[in-house]
Amino acid sequence: NAGVTQTPKFRILKIGQSMTLQCTQDMNHNYMYWYRQDPGMGLKLIYYSVGAGITDKGEVPNGYNVSRSTTEDFPLRLELAAPSQTSVYFCASSYQGRNSPLHFGNGTRLTVT
C-alpha cells in the first residue's frame, strides 16, 4: 500500500511552458485534492474532486486545470507557467468528505524561471 504517490519530485520550467503533475492513490479514496505550499504560508487548496468525473475549484485555481477520469488518478495541469507558480505542490486524498483526515503525497517542488 503506497498511499499517495506524486511525480516528478522536482521540476524546473521556463515561463510559458506547460507540464502535468501526476498524482495517484491506491487507497480507493473518492476524495482527492491539490494544494500548494509557499514558504511561511499555510497550504492553499487549488482544486479538489469528490469522485471520478467530478472536479471543482478551490481557493487558488487560476492558472491550473485538473481532470479525474479514474478513482486513482488526479493530475494537475499547468498550461502557461508563471514565476508566481513556483511552489511545492501536494496531492492528497481522503476516505470521506467530512471529518476525515487527508493523506498527503511527498510533493513536487516546482520552480518557474
Next chain:
Amino acid sequence: GESVGLHLPTLSVQEGDNSIINCAYSNSASDYFIWYKQESGKGPQFIIDIRSNMDKRQGQRVTVLLNKTVKHLSLQIAATQPGDSAVYFCAENTPPGGGNKLTFGTGTQLKVEL
C-alpha cells in the same frame, strides 16, 4: 476570511521532555481539527484528529486537547525524541464544508536537542 494561527513559531525541547505545541483558531463554528507533522522534503503526515464534541483524545505518545471556550487546540508529545523534530501544524474544518474546506495554520518548528 478566518484563519488558524500558532502561538510559537519555534519550539526547542530536550530529548525526553514533553512538548506542547499550541494552535489558536478563530472560527467558533469549526467542528473538526487535525494535527499534521511535516519533515523536511516530505508531505504532511497525519498525527491525530479530534471532533468538537470531545475535549481530549490520545494516541501513541501524543494527546490533543481542545478548549472550545477559548478556541484553543494543543498537541502534547510525551518523551520527545529526535525523530519528532519537524514542523507541526493544525487544520480546522468549518461546516458545511468537507476536506475541501480545511484551513491550515502556518506551522511550528519543533527542535529536539540531545
